[in-house]
Amino acid sequence: MHQLSDPELLELYKQHRAGQDKYAYFLMAIVASAIAFTVNKTTGLKVTCTDIPLGLSVFFWGGSFYFGCKYIDWCQTATFSNFNLLQLKKGVHPQQPQHTQEVEAAITAVTSALESNSSNAGKYSGLQFKFAIGGALMFLIWHSINVYLFTIAI
Template identity: 40%
Template sequence: MTDHPELHELHRQYSDSQSKYVYFLLAAAGAAMGYALQKLDGLPLSWQAAPGLLAVGCWLISFFCGCKRITWTQSTMYANFALLQMQYGLHPEQPPPHLAHAAMSGVRKAIENNSNSASRYYRSQFWFLALGVAAFIAWRVLDMIRLVPDAP
């Protein structure tokens, strides 16, 4: 990539954008949970509150998925750093030359597994946030219908 600085810059912008999106979704889930919990405060536990509780549960899962995504992304970067150290012969626990290929192969496999886990959590974070929004809207609409006075 050093021969193509525009590729490095584009990759940096893409990574920054992904990070900002993950943190935006984390903030949205946190704010939504706080708002929904405020709306649920003082309500008796009933079937009528179930969609609201479902929304909070979905947002909690979304928040968890966002945190796990960050963790797996950091693990991927750390493994990538270790791989580069091994390739340049600079790793603190550099394997002997006859084992280096197997060690680097293992690290590549770890990078792939970590990256796949990060991707799964990335997708789940969004979908649980969206599901929480749908449940919250359904709860508020059902509550409005329940409060409509009977027609004369």
């Protein structure tokens, strides 16, 4: 991680992180809007069995929003772990160990935590996307059912 002192690498890292965050917030905005749209369009309507896919779409979109929040939380945790790791490596951590073996043990522990935090962030990012798509598919199924029912009713 000490290679991030290179200004070009640091800038690339910042751009990558900013892009990931924007994507997560973008998906969260989409699914929140989809939920609001669904609530608005169904207010006052009688619920039938054919609305099960619509309920599932709201469930999936809610899950996507939740997983997006978890992704952002784990990214923040990973960033803090990375900050601690860099402090340990530079010897400026507020609780910097004094002995070389303790420093190496601390670096190993924080590196392990960083890897775990990054892995969790990746897991939640994937779930956020999958649940957003699942919600969209359920909504399209619901819409197709209603178009079909309306067509045969004519």
